[in-house]
Structures are given as C-alpha cells and as structure tokens.
Amino acid sequence: MQFIKPDINIDFIGKRKIAFVGSLVLVAVSIISLVAKAGPRYGIDFAGGTVVQVKFAKEIEPGAIKNALRRLGLGITSVQGFGERKEHEFLIRAAESTEALESLAPEIKRVIESAYPQNKVEVRRVEMVGPKVGKDLREKALLAMFSALLFIVVYISGRFELKWMVSIIMASGLIVTLLVFTKFGVSIPILIIIALLVTLTLSFYLKLRFAMGAIVALIHDVFITVGVFSLTNKEFTLPIIAALLTIIGYSLNDTIIVFDRIRENSRKYHRQPYEQIINRSINETLSRTLLTSLTTLAVVVALFVLGGGIIHDFAFALIIGIIVGTYSSIYVASPVLIIWQQTMKKPIARLRSRPFH
16 A cells, blocks of 8 residues: 655645744744743652642542641642543642651541541552752753753764764763853753754854754754643653653654655755755655654554553653654754755855956
8 A cells, every 4th residue: 555656746845934934933932931931830850849649539629629738738739630530530739848758648638538528538649859859850851851962963973974073072072061061050951052052053063964954853843842831831740851852762763764865865866956855855755754653643642542641741742742753854854954055055156256366
C-alpha cells in the first residue's frame, strides 16, 4: 500500500514565510505567557511542598476538603480532581513540607473523616519535597536539557559537515562560558539562554549550517511545548522534563532524515537551485516522516486517553511535541539552511559587483 505517491511535489519551501510567521507567533505567545506567569507552573518536584492523593467513597466538593484540612496548617494551595469524576479522587497540594511524613497520612484521614463521617476516605499516597531539593532538581533538569542540545551540536556538525574538531572546540567554549557565568552567580535559566545565543552565533560564524538548523528547530519545539503547558496551566514536573528530552530526540531524528536526503541531493542535483533541492528532499522523505509521526502519535494518544492521571500530562507533552517536531523538521530546520545560504551569498555578491580600479 502506498501512503504517499513517490513523485509527489508539494511546494513546502514556497510557503516557508507563512510558516515562519506562524512559528514566530506561537513562540511569542509562549514567551509572553511564561514571562507573565514568571515561568511554568512548577509541580512539587521543582517548587517543593507536599502532595497528597485521596479517594472518597462518595462525591465531595474540593472546597470542603480544603476547609477540613485547614486546621493542619500545611498551607493548602489547591485541591483538584484526579482521573475520572466518578472515582471521587483528588490531589491535594500544599506549599509547606513536613518531616512527620509517616504520621501525615493517618492525620489527614482522621481530620477529613471527623469533618465528614458519612464519607470514607483512603489516602493513596503522600509525597514531600523540600524547597532546597526542589531548586536543585530544577537546575539539574535545565542542565540535562542544555547538555542534550550541546551534544546535538557536536553530532550534527561532525555527521553532516565533517567538522568534528570545530564542533568540539565550540562545545568546549560553551562549557567554559557556562562555568565563568556560574562563578558570578547567574541563574541557570539565564545561563541556558546565554549558552543558546552563543551556540547560534558560533554556528553562524563557524559555518555550521546543519547544526544551526537543528538547534533552531529544537528551541522552537521546546519553547512551544513549554508555552502550551503555561497557557493550559498544567504542572511542570520531572516526567515533563523526560517528555521534553524525548521530544528533542524525536524531532532530531526527523530532522536528520531530511538533512541526509538534502546532502545526497545536493551532490546529485548540484546545478539546481538550493530551494528546489531542499523541497525535493522534503517531498522524498515525506512518506517516512508522516508514517513515523502518525504511528507514534496513535500510541501516545492511546496513553493520553487510557493511561490514567499519572501519565496524563506526560502523554499530553508528547502529543504536542510530536506534532510540533514533525512540523519543524519540514518548515523550520530545512528553511534555516536556505536563510543561511542566502546570508552567506550576499557578501560574495557585493564583492563581485564592486568595480576594479
């Protein structure tokens, strides 16, 4: 069965300006949302505090649970439904953490049942993370994402442009920059932004066009996924970091397939315009890209619908990431190569147009 005809010729590159505008709007909305809310809504993993999962025998309002637990002095921040409504299950989040973790579950059960004796309650889990541990986890998660991007720069530059030494020197320079700014007490998020800007600048001046295209696409994917979490007010937890790293790997895999075909076609059709070579390459890999994306998406949607509340947000992040990652492989990573080449050609064209004296 043929999913897409082998001779298909969709003008992806011709619509790249429209796609760029759409991407810029999505990234801008994501950044505005993150700035307005002072970052994503961190879960207990990163913000610290206590989370309690409880199940009731009968229906009960979240406000009633919050009122009953007020006497414990945990600083309840939210009580929200967990799973299906008919299960009468809730997640209780508190800003305070307590060392008496073992005695907390029976204490919660006693307080709620004394307030509502007709409604039996089961405390299913209690988790506590201190604020210092939460901050440490947040910084390590950001460093994990930065490290992934760093190794991607080295791999892409070596694989497609055979500039292993140049890319290793650039990576070393980034690590040194990171260490220098760390000494001055610069926060990890600011460090990551500085490192990404330095990466893009070095990729441009060292003529690492494939690395630049891949990095721009990955930044695009991560920003939009995190922005969607901010807009929907979903919690940002350790499983979401795992989802983002998965998205980075998935999007990169798609991008590498397209880049491979661009490199092959650049040798085969070197007399054709570069835009035409890239468009041909995207069309030739389109069937493989869509089949991989759709089959992966089907599995993730099944996890989202049937997997339960524990992995609901993780699956949601993957759904957004797969859609955005597939789009960026076609409309972001590859068109960046065209922008790079056009930028490089301008100084050469100016030199050639100068009259000789």
